[in-house]
Amino acid sequence: MVNSGKKILIVDDEAVIRRILTTRLSMVGYQVVSAADGLEALQIFTAEAPDLVVLDVMLPKLDGYGVCQKVRETSEVPIIMLTALGDIADRVTGLKMGADDYIPKPFSPKELEARIEAILRRVGRSHPTELAENLTEEQALTIGTLRIDLPKRQVYLNDTRVRLTGMEFDLLKLLVNRSGESISRTEALEEIWGYSPRNGGDLRVVDVHISRLRSKLERDPKSPEYIHTDRGVGYFFRRLSDLSHAIGA
Template identity: 65%
Template sequence: MTASPISPAKEKETILVVDDEASIRRILETRLSMIGYQVVTASDGMEALDCFRESHPDLVVLDVMMPKLDGYGVCQELRKESDVPIVMLTALGDVADRITGLELGADDYVVKPFSPKELEARIRCVLRRVEKEQVAGIPNSGVITVGDLRIDTNKRQVYRGDERIRLTGMEFSLLELLVSRSGEPFSRGEILKEVWGYTPERHVDTRVVDVHISRLRSKLEDDPANPELILTARGTGYLFQRIVDPVAPEGA
């Protein structure tokens, strides 16, 4: 009898948890380890940057209010060198404060006090999206040209002329979704479901979408205040301008 070949075990994904409260670090380290993640922790912003560079995590859970360097500062530093997914933890009650992290490049946020199950669900959604990015693009994927903008859906890169425009994974996924149905609007609910993986019953703040749209416009539009590529569908959501030229196969 011949034994069946054993499939190689999937390498554990690493999560960096950054919080100055030891109790939160312990809870998250225990729970995330129990569901299969490798967990690295840091207690302040400077330690977080060191841990990030040493461990190269797949995702960062980042508290806002911390000594030495706050979560906003850490987020800014990480975005200078990496597109790693970032989920921010904030105890700040003002919505504007919550949105600040998104504007600086975070992918999502969770408000303290939070349910560990809710955070785990958001982590799964983000990592599932990253995994899908690594294996597939949109149908008829290739290079899409819009004016001087070139969107490579295979390499998940965007260029203006010869200059690469750096997008986070979430930003590219959002752009890819809009381009996949150019000229047709997506509601904010559709975008949350397709890009973030959130179902309607999750009651997620749709301003997450608005902030990411704003970030995309700031990077892609000549005049973000008067966008010509990513348009607002009043009362509905957003759409990418209709693309007339067919998608060019990569290398064509």
């Protein structure tokens, strides 16, 4: 099967949800492991090294925010959070903790499958035809103190490795590839996450990821040098020709 070998960790305290998702995801070729509480989730995560985590917020022993925070201390594995909380601010909390996406409950298992597939496909592939001019997948882009190593999907600031999640890296690469061009939040969501926004809350996924990138890459996130806001339009990476940069192997 196309998804053979990819392992998904399902974390939810509702047995029926774990059973439904395990059955459906197994049917389309994923290996599936599951946990019923936050502490068990961390133990299984360490033992099984999954390729993606589906993580409920409301969990016994340790909530989903705590699990996400602990995972992010050592791993950039994709995390999709499930939340029954109605407040957008509560959903954004998970994104700020390092989640890649969220789906509010009740949700469609089919939609979750599509989100999982899109994220794993995005994180696991490269786009040589979309790269900045004269840049290939065998090269790295240096912009001042920022270095983007495309083959290794790694970013360095002042020669120090900056830990980015797969989705953060792809969002950064999209912005750099189209430097100087404003990209709307809708376009970014469709290009990177693979779905169209149903409401303004969905666009917060992009906003929070931009904020996370700025906090990791900018000397002063409130006065960014690289990633700028085009109010009413979207975001853009400062035009490469306006920055001190060099391209090399």
